[in-house]
Amino acid sequence: MSLLELDDVSVIYRIASGEVPAVRGVSLSLDSGAALGVAGESGSGKSTLAMALLRLLPRDARVGGRILLDGEDVLTMKWGRMRAVRWAEASIVFQGAQHGLNPVRRVGDQIAEPLLVHNLAKPDAARKRVAELLEQVGLPAWRARSYPHELSGGQRQRVMIAMALACSPRLIIADEPTTALDVMVQAQVLTLIKELVAEHGISLIMISHDLSVLADVCDQLAVMYAGRVVEHGPSHEVFHDARHPYSRALAAAFPTVGDPVSRLAPKGLGGDPPDPMQLPTGCSFHPRCPVALDECATMDVELWAAGAGRTAACVHVQEAS
Amino acid sequence: MTETQAAAEAVSTTRPTLLEARDLHVEFASRGRRARAVDGVNLAIGAGEIVALVGESGCGKTTLARTLLGLERPTSGEVRYGGNVLDYRSKALKAYRRQVQLVLQDPMGSLNPRQTVYEAVAEGPRIHGLPDEREVVTTALSRAGLRPPDRFFLRYPHELSGGQRQRVVIAGALALDPKVLIADEPVASLDASVRGEILALLLRLRADLGLSALVVTHDLGLAWNIADRVAVMYLGRIVESGPVEQVLTAPRHPYTQALMSVLPESPERVVLTGEPPDPTRIPGGCRFHARCQVLASGKAAEAGVDGKCRSELLQILPAVPEAQAACHYAALSQPGA
Numbered sequence: 001m002s003l004l005e006l007d008d009v010s011v012i013y014r015i016a017s018g019e020v021p022a023v024r025g026v027s028l029s030l031d032s033g034a035a036l037g038v039a040g041e042s043g044s045g046k047s048t049l050a051m052a053l054l055r056l057l058p059r060d061a062r063v064g065g066r067i068l069l070d071g072e073d074v075l076t077m078k079w080g081r082m083r084a085v086r087w088a089e090a091s092i093v094f095q096g097a098q099h100g101l102n103p104v105r106r107v108g109d110q111i112a113e114p115l116l117v118h119n120l121a122k123p124d125a126a127r128k129r130v131a132e133l134l135e136q137v138g139l140p141a142w143r144a145r146s147y148p149h150e151l152s153g154g155q156r157q158r159v160m161i162a163m164a165l166a167c168s169p170r171l172i173i174a175d176e177p178t179t180a181l182d183v184m185v186q187a188q189v190l191t192l193i194k195e196l197v198a199e200h201g202i203s204l205i206m207i208s209h210d211l212s213v214l215a216d217v218c219d220q221l222a223v224m225y226a227g228r229v230v231e232h233g234p235s236h237e238v239f240h241d242a243r244h245p246y247s248r249a250l251a252a253a254f255p256t257v258g259d260p261v262s263r264l265a266p267k268g269l270g271g272d273p274p275d276p277m278q279l280p281t282g283c284s285f286h287p288r289c290p291v292a293l294d295e296c297a298t299m300d301v302e303l304w305a306a307g308a309g310r311t312a313a314c315v316h317v318q319e320a321s
Numbered sequence: 322m323t324e325t326q327a328a329a330e331a332v333s334t335t336r337p338t339l340l341e342a343r344d345l346h347v348e349f350a351s352r353g354r355r356a357r358a359v360d361g362v363n364l365a366i367g368a369g370e371i372v373a374l375v376g377e378s379g380c381g382k383t384t385l386a387r388t389l390l391g392l393e394r395p396t397s398g399e400v401r402y403g404g405n406v407l408d409y410r411s412k413a414l415k416a417y418r419r420q421v422q423l424v425l426q427d428p429m430g431s432l433n434p435r436q437t438v439y440e441a442v443a444e445g446p447r448i449h450g451l452p453d454e455r456e457v458v459t460t461a462l463s464r465a466g467l468r469p470p471d472r473f474f475l476r477y478p479h480e481l482s483g484g485q486r487q488r489v490v491i492a493g494a495l496a497l498d499p500k501v502l503i504a505d506e507p508v509a510s511l512d513a514s515v516r517g518e519i520l521a522l523l524l525r526l527r528a529d530l531g532l533s534a535l536v537v538t539h540d541l542g543l544a545w546n547i548a549d550r551v552a553v554m555y556l557g558r559i560v561e562s563g564p565v566e567q568v569l570t571a572p573r574h575p576y577t578q579a580l581m582s583v584l585p586e587s588p589e590r591v592v593l594t595g596e597p598p599d600p601t602r603i604p605g606g607c608r609f610h611a612r613c614q615v616l617a618s619g620k621a622a623e624a625g626v627d628g629k630c631r632s633e634l635l636q637i638l639p640a641v642p643e644a645q646a647a648c649h650y651a652a653l654s655q656p657g658a
Contacts, residue, residue, distance in 0.1 A: 041512040042483070153378075182377040183539055187583035187592045209513045212585035246514075253513035257545045257584060258570050264524065266546040268517025272482035288514075 002029040009065035022048040024227035035204040037214030040224035043273045046207045087114040091164040095176035101148040107159045108144025114166045133162040154185035171203045212254045215239035223247040226284035233310030243312035336367025345398035354601040358384040360557030365640035369531045373544035376554035386537045422494035426506035432478040439474040445497045465492035484515035502534045553577045556608045563644025573646040575615040606631040
């Protein structure tokens, strides 16, 4: 059975000037021990979706559909149960490690906090566990006594990961965990995340705008555009042989060094992501699409089969099948 | 307005040097110690050339860029523009800054939220007292790909997308008709699909206006996308430089090799441990030796250079266009280099 199952999930923000549909009917599933990458640009709804998984959205957001974590619907959970699920079953590593930590508390105390709050350990045992966790993320145990400002960006991101691991969750949601980190530090953190997934059987949902990073860490990839999944499949296939023109553009945005095709030829996409309050008709991507047909402006697209274990929401895929 | 098609133009080999750093040193006081942020750099940017300056945070690349702009004064060494040593008197510096313009990262932070696009772009021309302000702004916006320009005059930054904001920042730099752009992480804060468009714009500006550019970045893919030459900086010095095709397909310095190896899809990773070391404590010998994978693996010892790596300083690389690396081990395979 899958650990996480999203069934037609939608999120609408209600603001003064109306309703903003940020996520529009996303269905995905994640097996135990698997890693799923969610790709998209700002405004695609990928972070909103991540927050919705643990009901961390502000009150003006309305979430629809079903989110089953181990068979239990997150959206109908009682508040107490929700609190127990957070950290213990699923935890989030946020982007921007500099803001996620309390600057006036030692990092050891911050890592221990979820353990103590959930009564999973007495203070003594928690201290031991903190040392273990720090070691797991590649930091010496004495770092527990450090304050966040004494750590570098990469070390702070490691502390965030240690925090997320504290209660031995089965699922970790990592939202742009390496954005703003240097290449070498990014490689260190990605290697760590890969090891954790492989060695501890933790499931992972990783969110990023960088397809190459996701393809490197995750088995499956879902590409989001304007609140919908527009392509889904095994990550290497999606990255190297995308079926949706938007995924192709995202993949080409980060060139392979050494590839003569991209030398002195940066690839981009004209136009800008759409305003969610004024979505284009038909396929939301058609105004920016390099291969759009006339009918794309009016026809509804859905995720059509696009090869073994793959789907894509593009009329060209439907025609091919 | 897809600029992506703005095709690559052939890289000519001989370009007269326009902007140059000669044996540049910049030091700061840092908690009672001296931080050698730039510790001996020779770098030349030719007319119409795009050079990528690559390195991790803390390697001194931003300090080097700021010094080239005249925003920092070198502790020793000099910045030369068009063959003349940079004059730091305010009038001369003002004239210099018309020629060499900065393009900042994070356009949201570098644009005044209460200024219209027109005002933002007109600011430079006003300071320099240029005539025909409206014409200047119109041309700059149009060159930056914001067309038709008058439709953008009265917009505010928050009404624009990230890519459009970055174009406004570039238009502000273009308004003064500079010869060189110095761009610090020009696409780091932009969405993936917009990134290529902005890079293509830089290439087009070079093709249309003959602009030179120094692009400061930690992104090797960016260097591959737009630069003619690349200089890799580590702890205040350039450790490898040369034509992009050569340096990025056959890197010779172990540090460049490690940077390349952590790109996604690279077959064998060399993940250097630890953070980049501290510019207040630059190690003796080769400054990279404490993290060097070639030394750690024993290959340097086999070749008999491990002693040199630990104790013998390397020469500062000259500002030449050919591929070169500051490494005792690499020097063995290519004597004279």
